[in-house]
Every structure is written in structure tokens, then in C-alpha cells.
Amino acid sequence: MSAVATFLTSTIGRKVLMALTGILLILFLVTHLAANLLILVDAEAYNAYSHALISNPLIYIAEAGLIALFVAHFASGILIYAQGRAARPSSYKDDRWAGGTSKKSFSSSTMILSGAFFLLFVPLHVWGFKFGTYYDAGNGIRDLHRLVVEEFQNPLLVAFYVVGMAILGLHMWHAFGSAFESLGVTQRDTLRRTGNVIAVVLAGGFMIIPLAIFFLGGGQ
């Protein structure tokens, strides 16, 4: 096996890959959230921003990169999960958490499930918005804002998004600190606190959009 393959298939290499892709995905989510909050502020600015984004030819490379990140993150997650199950084939009859300094949590125990949820969520999300109804805002600019506002009149969809973002927060609660630890950063408590803040901000930020639209109307 080549040195690269040896590294990437090692238990540590997989964790490193998952951490790196995870951190890049978090960065994506942060920019995604910042941009999306424009929905609540100014429809025109939001449409202009999304137009600038999709009319840039580099978008295809960026999208391909994003898909690659998702796939790599999911794949390493599933492989790591499978490896873990294989290493511990039988469970304790009386299975408890150690407590003390352990950071084991509901979040860390459900990473594979919260992660798997996005295998469902992401395609639906992309299908609903990127490939949703095309409204023209004039000057060849798509009125994505209108689509968003219309979609979030549907309480089921709002609920789906709120739950989805709660699951994102749940995933992020463990993910951020864990990712940096996998990369060898030792400031564990700081990392964990930062991760918790990021989880709340991301999940909360994304939730505000459907909730605000549903309850307060769509802004301008």
C-alpha cells in the first residue's frame, strides 16, 4: 500500500480526514448562515448575493468541492463507525457512562445518526431551493427570496427545518471540539466550550429564518 493510502485508511488518518472535512463544512455553514440571514434583512441584497454566487463560473468547482467534502465526511464517518462496531462486538449488560472528566454526551453517542440525517436533509434542501420554482426578479436575476418566503409558509416544512437544524446543533455539539482533538489540539475544555457555542449559534441562526418568515412574514 502506498504511504498515502496507508495514512488515509488508518484509524487515525480517517479521523484526521473526517476532522478536516468537518471543519471545512463548518466554515461553509458559517458563510451560508451569514448570507442566509440577508433574507431577513433585505430581499434585493439577498438576491444580488445569490446571483453573484451562481453566475460566477467558479461555482461549479466550488460545488464539486462541497460535494466532495460531504462525501468524504460521510464516508469516513461510516467507516469509522463500522470499525468501532467491529472492535466492540458485544456490549455490556450494564452499560453506563464513566462521568468525571469524560465528555461523552447524547451528542457524541448519536453522531452517526445525526450525521446520517443529513443524507436525507441535504438532497431535500437542495431540491427544494436550488432546483425549486424559478421566479424572475428582473435583469436576469433570480428571485430566490420569494421562493424562500413562499416555501416557509408551509408549517410542515418549517417544522422539518427547525428539527433539522436542532439535529445540526446536536451534531456540532461534539463535532467541533472532537475535530480539533483529532488534529492533535490539546486545549480540550476551551475547544469543547467553543464547539458548544458554535453549535448553538449555527443551529439557532438557521432556525430563525424559517421561524421568522412563518411567524413574522417574509421581510421586504
Add this chain to the structure above:
Amino acid sequence: MENMTLNLRIWRQASDSDSGELVDYTVRNVSPDMSFLEVLDVVNDDIVKSGNEPVAYDYDCREGICGSCSLVINGVAHGPREATTACQLFMRHFSDGDTITVEPWRAKAFPVVKDLVVDRSAFDRIQAAGGYVSFDTGGACDANEILVPKEAADAAMDAAACIGCGACVAACKNASAELFVGAKVTQFALLPQGQGERDRRVLAMVEQMQEEGFGPCSNEGECQAVCPKEISVAHIQTLHREYTRASMRRIFGAG
């Protein structure tokens, strides 16, 4: 404190190929000054008198340093007290009438030998793969010619305190051995004596660790929480750095 009556639910399993089960034993007159293993001795003495086979469990030093203890007590490796091996767990931490479940370490890499006894030779093989300074008897320079700053020596000692009991593996949902391996790798990474084969060591030990069937680190830190020597998960982070760096050097031909 009064003497207690306890209900023990102990895992009995004839061998790795057999399926096991929890069996109930009542033990009376347990003094709070008895250690957990001494309670098992009493249980066993009763079992032997009734003509049955006693519960097999590993023990040796009974002072928390040999690392033989391998009991999961009430779902936690080495039981409820922090920084304590099962042999140093005293019954004053339990109450009259308690039901206590006792199970062996569970991991693919630690097959059950019998009852509560598991085979931990995988750790020996990891050590054999690289957990040493390649140095033959007799060729040493004067000990004071290798200066080791106190901070480095102390930090290396923190890592070297590992007793190789395997509680870290038992506690981890992925049965990861990275705390054990990380502690050894860190010890030598910190000391001048270990520098010459630093990359080779970590690559070989991690490779062996995988071959033995230990899983990936979950970053939950259950291992640190149950470690009787309070070995820090910082050693796992060091392991990740050491392994990644050694791999990069191998990939880019610098190593």
C-alpha cells in the same frame, strides 16, 4: 459503618467460544474495609465449598500497579471511584443491599479466556512493534551525559505511569487503544533517548494497534475518566500529531 449484604451479578463464561451470562450471588457480612477483590474471594470460597467452579478473575499485586485487574463494575471499568483499580476499590463506597454487576473487559482485541479473565496480549504485541528505545545492554554512556530537563522528565513520567490494564479499551465504545498507545508514544517523543526512531515507532505501533482490531478514538474521553493512573487524553492528541507528522514525512520522503 456496619457490615453489608450485597447481591453480585457476575459474568460467567466458560471460554471465548461459549456464550456467557450473568449469574447472581449473595454475599453476606461484607466489611467496609474489604477490597472488591476480597469480596470476590469470599464469593469464591463459598462456591468452592459447594463444589462448583469459582469465578475466574485476574489479580496479582492488589495495590493498583500491576494492571491485572480487568473488571467492569456497575458498567464502569474498575468501578465507580476515580483513579482507582478494582483491587483498590474498597467496599466503604457501596451500601448495604446494593446489587453490583461485574463483567469482563469487552473488546474484540481482548477475547475472554474465562469468566472475567481476558487475553490482553495484544498490548504486548503493540509494545513489541516499537514501544522501546533500540538499545543493547552495555553500550550506555554515563547517565548524566543525556540531560533531560525536569519538565520533560516529569511529563514523560506522567505518560509512563500507564499500568497497561486496558480499562481505556474497555471503556471506549469503539474499543480504541489510543490512550495506551498514545501514552507510550508520548513518553519516548518527550525524551532525547527516543528521538532516533520516533517516526518508525509511532508508525509501527499504530499499524500493530489496527492489526489487533482496536477501533478508532471517539474523542469522548471515557478512557481518561476510567484510567486508574489518570493518563490524559492529551496523549491521544499527541499520538495523532506524531502519527500524522510521521506519515507526512513518509509520504513526502522526508522521513
Add this chain to the structure above:
Amino acid sequence: MTLENKVPEGPIESKWQQHKFNMSLVAPSNRRKYDIIVVGTGLAGASAAASLGEMGYNVAALTILDSPRRAHSIAAQGGINAAKNYKNDGDSVQRLFFDTVKGGDYRSREANVYRLAEVSVDIIDQCAAQGVPFAREYGGTLANRSFGGAQVSRTFYARGQTGQQLLLGAYSSLMRQVDRGQVKLFSRREMLDLVIADGAARGIIARNLVTGELERYAAHTVLLCTGGYGNVYYLSTNAGNSNVTAAWRCAKRGAYMANPCYVQIHPTCIPQSDEFQAKLTLMSESLRNDGRVWVPAQKGDSRPPQQIPESERDYFLERKYPSFGNLVPRDVASRNAKAVCDDGRGVGATGRAVYLDFSDAIERFGAKVIAERYGNLFQMYERITGTDVYTEKAMQIYPAVHYVMGGLWVDYNLMSNLPGLHVLGEANFSDHGANRLGASALMQGLADGYFVAPYTVADYLANAKLDPVDTDHPAFDEAERDTTARVDKLLAINGSKTVLEFHRDLGKIMWNKVGMSRTEAGLKEALGEVRTLRDEFWRDVKVVGKAADFNKELERAGRVADFLEFAEMLILDALHRKESCGGHFREESQTDEGEAQRDDQNYSYVAAWEFQGEGKEPTLHKEPLSFDFAQVKQRSYK
């Protein structure tokens, strides 16, 4: 058979150097033709197996435990001595030699002790090069402390886990040889017989403790590194699996057992709390550097320690031994603790304990410094007793069996009277005389394994005319038959009393009558009681389970059976030695002040006992001791 100690001629400073030159070598290319069995993987065994493997011999290393790293050397806390004189306080090989001979109460073989002191410096270099994380000064040099009565700072340490770190160093070297294929490791194997073919030790029978199968191992020489027999007392600081079986089976095959009555009782152990207790825990002797030993001056004073004012305390060691104070040797400290308890001034629930007090030290250095020095010991004490030493300021301690100076007789080359059987570490009798100094056990184990056996074993192999012997040799058949018969016999009794109960009973006899202080009458009683108990054992022991299985009861039964035979030899040795020396205190032989009174006129010899058959008196062989270099004095620690 006469006892030839093979001590080389010449001045003591050059004996070992000259002997190394005179010894024959095995050329590197020939070493792979030799097979060596190493039984036991503690400091002595692991270091010997690793070193011999490095040299190119084929080594088979056996351990009774699941990993070599768990051998009981791991529990040694305090440190390891070496005559490095890094502290510029007047230490030298000469002084370590003299201290050891004196500490051993002039009952050790001078030449061996000198060699031990000589190679002590190499051990530290060796271990430092292995990456043993010794305590260091800020500048990076090695730190030292004074330990257990030494007036120089020559003890090297790794926190309170020196034994652990030295063993892990030796273990890592051993595992490196396992990886290279030079050493084959057999864990969970118990040696149950020695195989002698054509007059030389050529193999062993071992039981695979997982499957119960008996296995045959053949080799050109056997190194026995199986530790001491302290568990003949049932309660000791030894590990649960420490036993005399391997050594005793060698004795039954003709190897002499030397000075079995020399047993060290360690003064600073945690007192026994109840009947079920399975072991006693030692608290490092280093505690005596800062702790002060006392009992209430008045009998029956049951106030908590800190409520007893200074004026009503008796710091009995400081009072009786003004110059050494709390740092008197182990045997002296232990006997004095017993004396004050016998006097009714003992403390604690059982009245069999004395205080080791840290109030002065905490006041002088602050709790932080004391925590740095003894934190792990205080933690250990708290865990076991539930008492916090920082608030209580004092711990309770009492002596316990800790180490045995006696063991199989060996010559200067560490070979027993049976050709080809080498004995290393605590299992031999060689270096500590009648009492061992603190921090010298680790030194001896590693000296034997790293720096003595690699030379002397080569010399033996180069000179012995050994015909090929494999495991089909009739001697293996015979040894295996004997072993099988013994196992079957144990399983067939199906009596009513458990192995544990027999062991406890034996321990009580030994501790009460063959312990810290011995009398002729008591020893004779003990002898009778042990014989009765042994008969009862073979009549009424209950051993459950099968031979061909993982069966700890069977393991223990075999060991207790051997302890019951060996105990008799120990008692006979104690009975015949009518003097007091070191760890052997005969009440009939004491000075007016109650100190041990040696009788150099009549007892300046090594007592080597030859087994003559079960139920028969063993034969005594004497190896006279002469002290040509160390001046013989009555020990005084006033």
C-alpha cells in the same frame, strides 16, 4: 557434594574484572546454537532474557502472568541504589559495598556484594539510555535521595514508581527481542518441574494456565528468576501469584536452598484490618525520610493522634537511636514497632500499629512540597484506609513480610549446585546476607540480569560438554509423569477445606511463631503445627475444577502444597541458627539493650539445605563466610 563458591582469587576490587577476562566466550555466530530458558519476567528475568536475546541466544521466556510487564518488581516504590556519587557526598563503590555487607549483618558473600556495588553504576546508565523517566533536577541531571538508613544520597527514583519504570524499561527491551524473534514469550505458564538430563539442568515442565496442558521446554541452561517466597506467610506485601513453587521444585530435584530463615519484615506497611484481607500494602520507606515514628507514651491512650501533645508522645526510634533516628534499617525499625505494640502502646483498632507523623514535615516544607514527594503514597493510603493524611497528619503503619534474603544457593557465577541451573534476583540468596538495605532489591535484580548472567551463562555454555537433549528425553517423561501425578492427586482428594483456608492457617503459624521474633520453643511448635497442617492438607483439601482447564484453584493448591513443604525447611533453618542476625531475630540471642546479637564464632556461614525426601530432615551444608575486606562489627545505629 561440597559447596564450591567459585569466588575468584585476587583483591576484591579486581575480582570481577579479572574473572570477566578469564571466563570463556561464545562467539556471536555460535550463540544461535544455544537455547536458554528464562523462568520469570521480573527485573532479573526480563533483563536477562533481553540481554541474552540481544547477544544472539535463543531465549524462551516464561511468565506466570498474562504479560511480563505485571511481574511484582513493578510494585517497588522507593528507588534503586547506585554508587554514582553524583551528589559529591562521599559515596563510592567501596562505601556501597561496605554498607551492604554491614546492612546484611555480615552474612553475605563479600565478593558478590562488591560486584553488585561495582555494576550498580552501569545499571543507572543502562536504564537512563532505555528512556526510564528518572526524576531529574532542573538542569537535566539525575536527582537522588537518601533512602532507608543510608548516610549518602545514592538512590535514584522515578516518583514513587521506580520498580514500575525499571521493569517497563526491561520489559520494553524484552519485547524488542520478541519482535526480533530472539526471545519467544510464553505467558500464563507456570513452571512445575525442573528436568535434569545427564547431570545438568536441561529443561522444565510448565503448565499452560489457559488450557491446563503440561508443556516441555528443552534448553542448554535454565535461568530461574521467580522471585521470593514471602507468601509462605500468607499475608505479605508480595503479589497474589508470588510463590515458591518453581524454586521448591528445583530444591526437590537437588538444588540447595540457602538461608531460608532470612525474611525481611518491612516496617512501613498498612496494618491489617480484618480476616479476609488478602494482602498487605507497603508504603515506601522513603516516608521515613520526613515522617516521624511514635506511639503514645502511656498505655491505652486512645485519643486521636493530633490531640496527643508532644510531651505525651514517645518517638521511640529517635529516642533509642539518636544518630539514625527514624532511618534505622528495616529489621531494627520493625522489631521496635513490635516491641512497643507488645508493650500495649500500639494504636488503631487492633492495637497493632504505630504512627508515622508528618506534622513537622508539613509545617517545615508546606503541604505542597510534601504532596510532591509523597502525594501518590498519601493517595494510596487514603484509598485503602479511608483516612486523609493531609488532615490527619499521621498514618498508621505496622511491619509486614516484604522480601526474602534467602533463596536457592548459587556460586559466584549465579549457578546453583545443579549444573546448568542459574538463579537470579530475589530467587537466589546471594547478595543481601541476613537483611537487605532499602533500594537494593532493584539493584540486585538488574545487576544479575543485565551485567552478571550474560557473562557467566556464556562461560557455562562455552565450557559445559552438553549432548543434544530434546523433549523426548526420558528425563522429560519422568518429570511430566511426576507432575501429572501430583496434579491428579490434588484433584482427587475432594476434602472439605479450601486452599485459601489452608494458606491462611499456614500464614498464621508462620507469622506468629516464625515472624519478627523467634524462640526455640515457638519454632518447635511451629514445626509440629506445619507438619500437622500439611497432613491435613493432603487429606482434606478441596480442589474443584479440572486439570485441563483454566483453573486458578488448582494453581493455588499446588503453590500452597509447596509452601507447606518449604515452610518446614524455613523453620528448621531458623531453629538451627541460634544467633540473631539481620531479619532473623532469636530472642535467646540479644544484647542487654535488646539488639540482635550475632554469633560470628559459630554461625558465620551460609546454611544450604539439601532436600532429602518428603517427611525427611534435610541435610545441612555450610559455606563458610570470610570477611577479608569489610571489617566485621556489631551493627550499631545509635
